[in-house]
Amino acid sequence: MSRRRPGFLAQLPLQLLLVLAVLYAAYPLFWVFTVAFSGEQSLMFVDLPAEPTLADRLRAIIPWPERMSAQNFREVLTDQPFGRWLFNSVIVAGSTTIVGVFLACTAAYAFSRFRFPGRQVGMMSFLVSQMFPGVLTLIPIYIILVKWLGLGSTYWGLILVYTTTAIPFCVWMLKGYFDTIPRELEESALIDGASPAMIFFRIVLPLAKPAVAVTALFSFMTGWNEFILAATIMDKEEMYTGPVGLQFFVGGFSQQWGYFAAGAVIAAIPVVVLFFFLQKYLVSGLTAGAVKG
Amino acid sequence: MTRLSPRARWLAAGLALALAAALAAEHRLLERAREAHARLAAQRTAVVGVRALAEVVSRAGGQGDEVRRAVERFAAAQGELAPIRVVDFNARSLEASTAPADQGEQAAPRRLVREEKDLYDQAQRLRAAVETNRQEGVSRKDEVEIERTAGGGFRIAAPVEPAGEVTGAVIAERPPPAAPPAAGWGGALLALLAAVGLFAALAWLLGDRPAALAAAAVVLLAAAALGYAAVSLGGLAADRMAMEEAVAGRLASTARLAESVLGDASFDAAAWDADVYRRGLGFVAADGTIDAAAVTADLGRTRTRLWRAAAGVTAAALALLLFVGLGGAGRLAVTVVRHRVAYAYVLPAIVAMVVLVFFPFAYGIALSFTESTLYNESQGLWEKWIGVDNYADILSDVAVVKQAEQGSTYDYENFYWTLGFTVVWTVVNVAFGVTLGLFLALLLNRQGLALRPVYRVLLILPWAVPNYITALVWKGMFHQQFGVVNQIVQMLGLAPVAWFEHPFTSFLAIWATNGWLSFPFMMVISLGALQSIPGDLYEAAEVDGASRWQQFRSITLPSLKPALVPAVIISVIWTFNMFNIPYLTSGGEPAGATEILITGAYKIAFQKYQYGYAAAYATIIFLILLAYGTWQNRVTRATEAVG
Numbered sequence: 001m002s003r004r005r006p007g008f009l010a011q012l013p014l015q016l017l018l019v020l021a022v023l024y025a026a027y028p029l030f031w032v033f034t035v036a037f038s039g040e041q042s043l044m045f046v047d048l049p050a051e052p053t054l055a056d057r058l059r060a061i062i063p064w065p066e067r068m069s070a071q072n073f074r075e076v077l078t079d080q081p082f083g084r085w086l087f088n089s090v091i092v093a094g095s096t097t098i099v100g101v102f103l104a105c106t107a108a109y110a111f112s113r114f115r116f117p118g119r120q121v122g123m124m125s126f127l128v129s130q131m132f133p134g135v136l137t138l139i140p141i142y143i144i145l146v147k148w149l150g151l152g153s154t155y156w157g158l159i160l161v162y163t164t165t166a167i168p169f170c171v172w173m174l175k176g177y178f179d180t181i182p183r184e185l186e187e188s189a190l191i192d193g194a195s196p197a198m199i200f201f202r203i204v205l206p207l208a209k210p211a212v213a214v215t216a217l218f219s220f221m222t223g224w225n226e227f228i229l230a231a232t233i234m235d236k237e238e239m240y241t242g243p244v245g246l247q248f249f250v251g252g253f254s255q256q257w258g259y260f261a262a263g264a265v266i267a268a269i270p271v272v273v274l275f276f277f278l279q280k281y282l283v284s285g286l287t288a289g290a291v292k293g
Numbered sequence: 294m295t296r297l298s299p300r301a302r303w304l305a306a307g308l309a310l311a312l313a314a315a316l317a318a319e320h321r322l323l324e325r326a327r328e329a330h331a332r333l334a335a336q337r338t339a340v341v342g343v344r345a346l347a348e349v350v351s352r353a354g355g356q357g358d359e360v361r362r363a364v365e366r367f368a369a370a371q372g373e374l375a376p377i378r379v380v381d382f383n384a385r386s387l388e389a390s391t392a393p394a395d396q397g398e399q400a401a402p403r404r405l406v407r408e409e410k411d412l413y414d415q416a417q418r419l420r421a422a423v424e425t426n427r428q429e430g431v432s433r434k435d436e437v438e439i440e441r442t443a444g445g446g447f448r449i450a451a452p453v454e455p456a457g458e459v460t461g462a463v464i465a466e467r468p469p470p471a472a473p474p475a476a477g478w479g480g481a482l483l484a485l486l487a488a489v490g491l492f493a494a495l496a497w498l499l500g501d502r503p504a505a506l507a508a509a510a511v512v513l514l515a516a517a518a519l520g521y522a523a524v525s526l527g528g529l530a531a532d533r534m535a536m537e538e539a540v541a542g543r544l545a546s547t548a549r550l551a552e553s554v555l556g557d558a559s560f561d562a563a564a565w566d567a568d569v570y571r572r573g574l575g576f577v578a579a580d581g582t583i584d585a586a587a588v589t590a591d592l593g594r595t596r597t598r599l600w601r602a603a604a605g606v607t608a609a610a611l612a613l614l615l616f617v618g619l620g621g622a623g624r625l626a627v628t629v630v631r632h633r634v635a636y637a638y639v640l641p642a643i644v645a646m647v648v649l650v651f652f653p654f655a656y657g658i659a660l661s662f663t664e665s666t667l668y669n670e671s672q673g674l675w676e677k678w679i680g681v682d683n684y685a686d687i688l689s690d691v692a693v694v695k696q697a698e699q700g701s702t703y704d705y706e707n708f709y710w711t712l713g714f715t716v717v718w719t720v721v722n723v724a725f726g727v728t729l730g731l732f733l734a735l736l737l738n739r740q741g742l743a744l745r746p747v748y749r750v751l752l753i754l755p756w757a758v759p760n761y762i763t764a765l766v767w768k769g770m771f772h773q774q775f776g777v778v779n780q781i782v783q784m785l786g787l788a789p790v791a792w793f794e795h796p797f798t799s800f801l802a803i804w805a806t807n808g809w810l811s812f813p814f815m816m817v818i819s820l821g822a823l824q825s826i827p828g829d830l831y832e833a834a835e836v837d838g839a840s841r842w843q844q845f846r847s848i849t850l851p852s853l854k855p856a857l858v859p860a861v862i863i864s865v866i867w868t869f870n871m872f873n874i875p876y877l878t879s880g881g882e883p884a885g886a887t888e889i890l891i892t893g894a895y896k897i898a899f900q901k902y903q904y905g906y907a908a909a910y911a912t913i914i915f916l917i918l919l920a921y922g923t924w925q926n927r928v929t930r931a932t933e934a935v936g
Contacts, residue, residue: 114635136911
């Protein structure tokens with residue numbers, strides 16, 4: 001066996017390279033935590049003296065706060081309207097999930113189980129819609145939502161847009177899963193006298209729970225992480241979502257990096273955890289989509 | 294009596310339906326045009342009154358008893374202007390008012406009260422507008438504000454400029470104009486009955502000859518719809534002349550009034566009939582004569598617009614006729630009924646997609662052929678139609694390098710600069726992501742690597758972080774004064790770099806940022822593919838005496854290809870469309886040099902408010918993506934066929 005387990009020493013160059021890569025990957029994250037826990041709005045980890053020595057400079061790049069303090073977290077949630085913005089995000093992302101998953105489930109079920117004129121066109125159009133550059137549809141969407149329907153700075157406006165952003169991916173994913181559920185189950189239920197609606201809600205949806213859960217989490221992440229649509233549609237400060245609010249802390253001439261970092265930690269931790277949970281579905285879904293496209 | 298064949302009946306139904314729809318739409322168009330005329334006539338006469346009064350008030354110095362006398366005279370002579378208010382924002386005073394509430398205790402002159410802040414604000418807005426336009430030498434901001442009031446009337450505000458400086462405003466309201474007499478439905482009904490009757494007669498004469506009947510239906514529909522449009526458009530000229538005469542009469546009477554109030558006639562009355570930038574319209578001269586040529590030319594433009602709309606309506610009606618008449622509608626109804634359960638399931642999602650994805654997409658493309666901006670939104674698209682001018686503007690401007698007096702400068706807002714930058718951005722980022730991702734995957738895939746799970750999780754982390762946070766974090770790290778990157782630079786004994794002040798360093802900064810968030814995806818994909826390669830392949834190769842490099846080239850790379858090719862394709866599209874990194878990290882600095890196409894389009898739309906131009910820009914982006922998609926599809930098919 002030539003591929004024997006090498007000793008740790010033999011792995012040293014390898015380990016060094018990996019540590020370097022990890023440094024690149026993890027440093028910005030330590031940076032955020034440091035700024036968040038520093039209790040200040042400054043970007044600097046320490047105050048440098050007028051004539052800094054090399055040691056001072058080295059200290060200035062080590063991501064560890066001079067004093068540990070949860071003050072930024074306290075203030076961002078109490079003095080700043082960030083709590084309100086997170087609440088907006090929860091409402092928008094949550095409703096997007098509910099509406100989006102419902103619409104995607106029904107559509108995917110029809111695409112999977114029924115053969116009807118327009119099925120191919122409908123499915124293809126969902127795929128093709130993924131190719132439209134967001135900016136091209138953003139201008140008309142802005143005009144339609146804000147100018148025509150008066151839905152600027154409202155939850156519904158954003159929920160509707162996010163839902164349609166999430167639908168194509170969810171439909172394709174759910175359709176793939178529905179295809180794997182044997183039809184015989186439904187046929188026997190039909191013979192027993194169940195209506196199509198009953199079959200859908202009582203038999204198919206419970207069986208497809210894992211796929212529905214995954215699509216729901218994806219829809220939630222779509223709504224939770226989206227920035228530019230929210231920044232365009234939500235004009236009023238009290239209607240900002242989390243991402244827009246975070247940008248507000250450090251955009252323009254505003255330099256409240258401590259609030260930004262603390263808010264970023266709060267906003268990112270749930271999705272980072274979700275991400276690791278969903279990662280394997282994400283990879284398979286994306287590559288499958290890419291092959292089809 | 295022979296009965297009509299089923300085909301002829303479908304055609305007759307289609308003709309009746311389509312023609313009725315077309316005539317109704319044209320009737321509505323005409324009504325709207327006449328309402329617009331009536332509104333415009335009322336607005337122009339009111340503007341003449343308010344502008345004249347503003348001039349008189351200005352000559353009187355903007356305040357004092359003389360102002361109040363002038364206002365009284367105007368209110369008496371032009372009763373529909375009520376109430377009239379004159380505001381002086383320097384003194385924060387209401388100089389004159391004919392409002393019923395402003396009598397007795399509240400009578401002018403007095404200081405403005407808190408509830409009247411809108412009057413003060415409006416006067417200040419006018420001052421700002423006049424000054425801005427004067428400084429910039431253009432007409433960009435409204436110097437006369439015309440608002441629609443809740444009841445459909447107008448509220449008109451014109452600046453008072455006693456000595457070339459705006460000190461206040463004349464603000465007057467005018468009740469809604471009387472609606473023009475409604476156009477009857479008689480003509481439309483007649484056209485409909487004539488066309489359908491004629492068709493029935495033809496069907497009876499021609500018998501069952503579908504082609505001839507269809508042609509007859511098309512001709513009848515077009516003739517009736519366009520004929521009705523032609524007849525009804527004829528009435529517009531009379532409306533227009535009536536409007537000009539009303540304005541001319543008002544100008545003449547107002548001029549006499551102003552003369553008697555002022556005691557002299559040293560003003561240009563014709564200039565009172567003006568647009569919101571106080572530029573004279575030029576249809577009516579001061580002595581009341583009407584410039585027929587100008588009016589005809591302007592009327593011609595209105596006509597062309599309406600004709601275009603009528604032609605569009607007719608075309609749509611023709612489509613409807615053919616759809617119903619050739620049996621499409623019947624078949625559609627049958628299909629919908631037969632598959633009603635399936636359609637009920639897909640309908641909600643489809644409706645949502647149509648309203649918020651497909652319609653906006655089509656509307657965006659239509660918008661790209663117009664000169665829509667924030668300021669002319671209320672006009673219909675066809676009024677702003679300029680054909681391919683936007684595309685021509687974007688594509689024909691090739692002057693990336695501009696010759697200035699001090700050598701040449703780059704025009705970073707030029708489309709070709711942005712396109713080139715986007716291509717470089719995409720290629721560099723994808724190449725970096727693939728190289729680093731594959732390299733790390735190869736390292737992680739080594740047999741017996743210690744701490745592998747730890748490395749794996751740590752190296753995937755950047756992918757998990759929402760990318761708007763990534764963008765802002767790196768923006769902070771590249772901060773010129775306090776950013777940690779410059780701390781490192783200084784530690785190495787170098788001067789701090791102003792990262793976002795030079796295109797190249799700015800590019801380095803956003804490249805580092807995007808590279809950070811994009812390599813984990815490639816790493817995960819490569820790692821998955823590497824782990825699915827059976828180990829005995831390598832053993833066999835080693836038995837055959839293949840070197841490491843030979844194994845990599847002949848076993849590893851070919852096995853990676855099926856996973857990596859789609860990953861590269863998708864990451865090219867992601868990077869090309871990566872909005873948040875350039876937008877939030879560099880913000881396009883310096884001067885738009887690090888803008889990619891989609892952030893450029895966004896800024897044109899939402900910072901310059903040129904919706905039409907931005908839509909054309911975005912359409913070009915779509916075409917580029919489409920070309921890339923097609924090309925990539927062909928290439929993958931070809932390679933699949935070979936492999």
